[in-house]
Amino acid sequence: MRSRPRTFLEVWSRRTAPERFDTYTRWSLYLISGSEPLLALALVGVDPTFSRDTLGVWLVLVLAHTAVCLASLRAGISHFLGGQVPRRTLLAALAILSLAVGVLGFWTFPVGSPEDVVASSRYYALLLGLGFGTLAAVPLLSFRRLALLGLVLSAGTGCSVWVGTGPITATSAGMAVGLGLSTALMLVAIFGSYRVSVWMLGVVWEQERHRVVHARLAVAEERLRFSRDLHDVFGRTLSVVAVKSELAAELASRGRPGAEEQMLEVRRIAQDALREVRAVVAGYRATDLPAELAGARSVLRSAGIDTTVHGEGTPVGAQAQEALAWAVREAVTNVVRHSDARSCTITLHRDDASSVVEVVNDGVPVGAVAGRGSGLVGLAERLDGAGGRIETWSDGDRFGLVARVPDRRAPVVGTSGPGRADDLALPVPGPTTKDRP
Incomplete structure (x- = not known):
């Protein structure tokens, strides 16, 4: 508070x-x-x-x-x-x-x-x-x-x-x-x-x-896209369920065979629809580290905060990517909502057998009490599931968050030879003007 x-x-x-x-x-x-x-x-x-x-x-x-x-x-x-x-x-x-x-x-x-x-x-x-x-x-x-x-x-x-x-x-x-x-x-x-x-x-x-206005339009556009995807995926399925349910009810009322088969078909369609909806939602919930770094740059700059990102080409494994992406998302959210930062630095690097991301800003409010909010607690639990941990520090008006995740499968920079598909180096996101908070 x-x-x-x-x-x-x-x-x-x-x-x-x-x-x-x-x-x-x-x-x-x-x-x-x-x-x-x-x-x-x-x-x-x-x-x-x-x-x-x-x-x-x-x-x-x-x-x-x-x-x-x-x-x-x-x-x-x-x-x-x-x-x-x-x-x-x-x-x-x-x-x-x-x-x-x-x-x-x-x-x-x-x-x-x-x-x-x-x-x-x-x-x-x-x-x-x-x-x-x-x-x-x-x-x-x-x-x-x-x-x-x-x-x-x-x-x-x-x-x-x-x-x-x-x-x-x-x-x-x-x-x-x-x-x-x-x-x-x-x-x-x-x-x-x-x-x-x-x-x-x-x-x-x-x-x-x-x-x-641009930020509100971006939110409205995202909601429209989500509703459109749900309609495209789920609308036809619900229509089929409604038709087959009516057919089963009609067969049952007339005592004719086939009602049981129709209801089994309704169950199968409903299960398929549930899997499709989960796939759509998982697509929205999935986190991607390069996308999060690009989005963080766009969000912070839109909020008037000078942003610098180091180490975007650092190789990171697939599991560590997801965990560190959540760390970047939570850290940037805290900078925008709870700080008066004028500048923010995001650094991605390797540390022995771990991948590390550090987010440092200079916007600690005067008189703020050090503590850990629910967002950082949830992030700590998420990283703990991947074997990682977070650390925070404060020095005057500067605040830093360090997220460390074990990543033994990521290739060491400078090694030769082919690597796994999930161990490829992160692409460097180019400047964008479309991303807004």
Whole structure:
């Protein structure tokens, strides 16, 4: 039983890769948008010519604007990922506060002449409100609209140089053009990076949904195949049993001979059907070591775990193959279900007169209690029937399972001469994209 996580590291280690990327992306955007009050204080420190009459009100508006921006950004990301549309009241408050912060900040830092434009913070204060307000609405806007909005804001910022600086001169015109171009480059880059971050977040969750759907389809396809095989094997037989049973009942009711022979035929058909069903089920239950290694690679990689398999060409006898295949299946199941592994290594090799498979992963949960579940107990019983045994070890966040089965009939690597058919070397499975958990 896994304990309840208590620290941030425990919570973080138990999250999936998409959940970690989601958390990282969201909080990166939140921290950038939440830095608005710090930038406002920096503008006050850089430009001491601010108006004391409006400074206090402007700082209060900046705090309120930051809170609304964070709420709008959170609602916008949720809507981008398929959630509800943000409330109109929230968007209206965002627009009003953005405009209020920009306009009031513009007049809080006065400029009397073109020479004061360079050292003034009024243009940054204007962008503080309008820029951060636009960032909060990034998930709701397309790339084209964001680029157009950035150009409009940069043009307005450049033209604002002429407000309160007297008539237009060559100096003020040059400053307006320079400020407008630099603002355009900055806004388009920042708006674009925000939009790309939100877009990547959507792509990650879309891929995760596709993976889940693919796994469910694989399970449904396997169930359909199993039912189809049962129908093909057992359907005709049941039909014959039903017909012969009706014939026997009819003969018996009329007192005519032949009913006994028909029932004996029904018994024979039923026994044949039972053998066929057992053969079908045995085919599904049979384990094959090369197939299990290929399936383990596919399952672990589908779960986002880096997987390495060593020794796939190691010669293993038929009986040892089945036992070790069960060991691989149980070990991989435990890695997927009960660990937070990022990597897993499966090694198959010979050890004297035994064949050995080792499965090592680095995903022991924090606070996990060492023990042996029912799956490992069943595996130990299965290996004991083949004369083998399993061993487990734990070292920090690493956990290993070692399954050892006597295999005297397998040829030693490097010997010459023909071997038995069940002692041939295992084929190396090629990469596959069809196997999914």
